[in-house]
Amino acid sequence: MAPDPADPAAILARIKERAKAAADFPLAEFAKLIDHDTKTVGGWISASALDVPPLVDALEAVLKLHRPVDDGAGAQCKGCATHVTFTRWPCATYRAITRELTGKEAGDGE
Numbered sequence: 001m002a003p004d005p006a007d008p009a010a011i012l013a014r015i016k017e018r019a020k021a022a023a024d025f026p027l028a029e030f031a032k033l034i035d036h037d038t039k040t041v042g043g044w045i046s047a048s049a050l051d052v053p054p055l056v057d058a059l060e061a062v063l064k065l066h067r068p069v070d071d072g073a074g075a076q077c078k079g080c081a082t083h084v085t086f087t088r089w090p091c092a093t094y095r096a097i098t099r100e101l102t103g104k105e106a107g108d109g110e
């Protein structure tokens with residue numbers, strides 16, 4: 001079965017692949033080669049930059065769901081807690097995002 005191209009993991013994998021290719025591209029060498037073909041190459045490089053806004057939107061959507069609330073029993077995650085569970089803030093999702101963005105752990109939730 002072929003992977004679903006609309007699967008978020010597949011989308012992120014393609015974005016990571018483009019970002020790595022753009023990061024590895026020798027821009028100094030590219031500057032020496034500006035000619036009629038650069039429009040195509042420039043488009044390829046900028047494709048990676050165009051990936052940034054939807055990634056930020058996706059993270060903002062997740063962070064909007066995973067936020068602290070306190071109904072009197074201590075801070076818990078609005079997105080993770082259910083009517084029968086208590087997920088101490090910061091939750092694992094928030095901590096994972098924070099760790100990847102900052103390189104630091106955000107608290108010691110469960």
Ligand SMILES: [Zn+2]
Binds near residue numbers: 066080081091093
């Ligand atoms: Zn959460």
